[in-house]
Amino acid sequence: MQMTESLNNYGKVLYELNISPESAAGARELLEKVPQVSEVLSSPVVSLAAKQRVVDRIFPREIHNFMKILCRYHKAGEAQEIFKAYQEYYNEKNNILNATLSYVVLPTEEQLTGIKRFLCRQYHVKDVAFQLQEEKDLVGGFTLRVDDQEIDYSLKGKINALQQKLTWR
Template sequence: MSYIDEIIEAYYKKYNEANNILTATLSYVVEPNENQLSQIKNYLAKKYNKETVEITMIEQPELIGGFVLKVGDIEEDNSIRGRLNRLEKKLTWR
C-alpha cells in the first residue's frame, strides 16, 4: 500500500502517452473564460503535437496578473510577478 500513489501516477502517465493526451497546469489570478481556455489548449496541442490537452487550474493571487503555464518541467511564465522578477534580475546584474 505504501507504493499506491506511485503506481497510480505511473498508470496515468502510461495511459496519457498511449492516448496522446497532454497534461498541463495553469496558474492564474483571474480565471480564463472558455474562449481563452480553448486557445490555450489549441496552442499546447499544436506545440506538443497532442490530440487532447487536460489542464489543471490553480488560482494564485500572488501572481498579481497574467498566468503561468507548466507542462512537465517546462514553465511559461506570463505573469506580472514573473516579469517583475526578470526585470529585477536584469537591473541587479549590471
C-alpha cells in the first residue's frame, strides 16, 4: 500500500520531535495488537476528551501530545501507517537499510548477522532493519527484497531458473 504525502509528513514531524524509535515502535505494536484502541481513537462517537484520556493511559508519555493531535485532526485511524512512515524516515536519516527477508525456515541469529553484513557491504549502510516474513512456497532458502530489487536464494527460484534454461534449449 502506497503511503500518502500527508502520512509521510506526519512521520517526518514525529521524527523532528525527536521521538525515540522505541516509543514509536511501542505505540505501533499496541495499535497492531489491540485494534480496538484504533477504533476508539478514530470513532466520531467518542469525545475528544475521552480519546485524550485513553492516550494518557496507554501510550508512552513521549508521544501523548502527538497522539492527541492525531485524534484532534481525525488521523488516529492512520496512526499505524504514520508510525511506519516515521520508522522509514528514521532509517533513511540514520543510514539504516530497510529489507524484507522471506524464508521457509527462520534463519538463525548467526545467519541473520551474515546476511546483515552482506547487505551493509553491498549497500554501504551502517545497519539493516529486517522485516521477516514466512513464505512456504519458496520450498527452501530465502529471498531478500530491498526497494525494488530482489535477491533470490530460494529453491523455488533455482528450480524456475533451471526450467527456463531447459526450455531455451
